[in-house]
Amino acid sequence: MFTPVQKFADVVTYNIFKIPQGSKLASAVNFFIFDTIKIFILLFLIVFVITFIRSFFSPEKTRDILSHKKQNVYIAHILAALLGIVTPFCSCSAVPLFIGFVEAGIPLGVTFSYLIAAPMVNEVALGLLYANFGLKIALIYVLSGEIIAIASGIVIGKLNLEKYVEDYVFKIKVGNVQIAEDKKTLNQRLNETFDFTVQLIRKVWVFVIVGIGIGAFLHGYIPTGALAKIAGKNNPFAVIFATALGIPLYSNAAGIIPLVSEFRRLGVSMGTSLSFMMSVTALSLPEMILLRRVLKPQLLGIFVAIVGCGIIATGYLFNLILG
């Protein structure tokens, strides 16, 4: 699919810029041109498809489905984690979502399964993973995100932590308003999906380009395997370190993932890379600050600890399986 893109990158590098073939600079420039085009094509396609699927789901609908699934709490957890992938979620909405769910009588643990899955399985991250590593790794990312969301939600549910939710949350009266958003025509839906995709890519393109730029530099100038000693399979602390490093880096998620394929080439193992990506997308500082408005510090701490442990466990598991 990308042979023409590679040809284009070759022509630009060797014929237009006249950089001698085989030099470090040529390798970096060629990589940058090829990767930028490839990643933006794939990113656009994947975000478009996910956004289109999402246009059929809303948190309001999710809440209604989940509040009717009280008979079996495990099914509710699984459902919540699955719905977390497909419902649109912007971290600004974390607080109203949380209140809306709790008010509808959805158990705290199930609410968390949803709240964890939504940012953890992130469409930009998914798109970039697929672009860089292929389908298998992208699917592993989704699957492990889901498992962490379900398991963390179940643990939080078992701990009976309702007392650590800020008291005012239970006092808010939620209005019940129906929005006539479902009666959209296919054309309207496609137009809105297109607009949203363009908006999203406008928001992240700088980060992606910077990420690819740094990746291209590493590609041309740093030899393969250079990081194998500090972040490879043989360092038992690499996963924990990578997870901790990812927490403050949220806003650059789009820039980090194109870099990760370079980390792999430099010898960082797959599980460590995966932990890093998940921590970047799921344990973000800005979202924690927002969640602090509805959660007391104890519950926020438990939330971070459980999700963090889940991410670290996934990292070790995949280092074991994939190397």
Place this chain on the structure above:
Amino acid sequence: MVIKVLGGGCANCKKLMENAKRAAEELGIDAQFEEVKDIEKIMSYGVMRTPALVVDEKLIFSGRVAGVEEIKEVLKKEAGN
């Protein structure tokens, strides 16, 4: 006409307010604008995703930034009622 944008004041909310103002201006509608940041008030509309647009206390949509043209259509309809 009272036009409200519900949201915590993030970039998306500001953009929606801007678009709503432009839509009203282009239609020559005399409207009052209000930013609703209070979470209790936001929840009282049953909104779970911000930003949301409310025209004369009627929730129009939530969770996205609509363009000027789309808001114009909405305002025309609401002004007609």
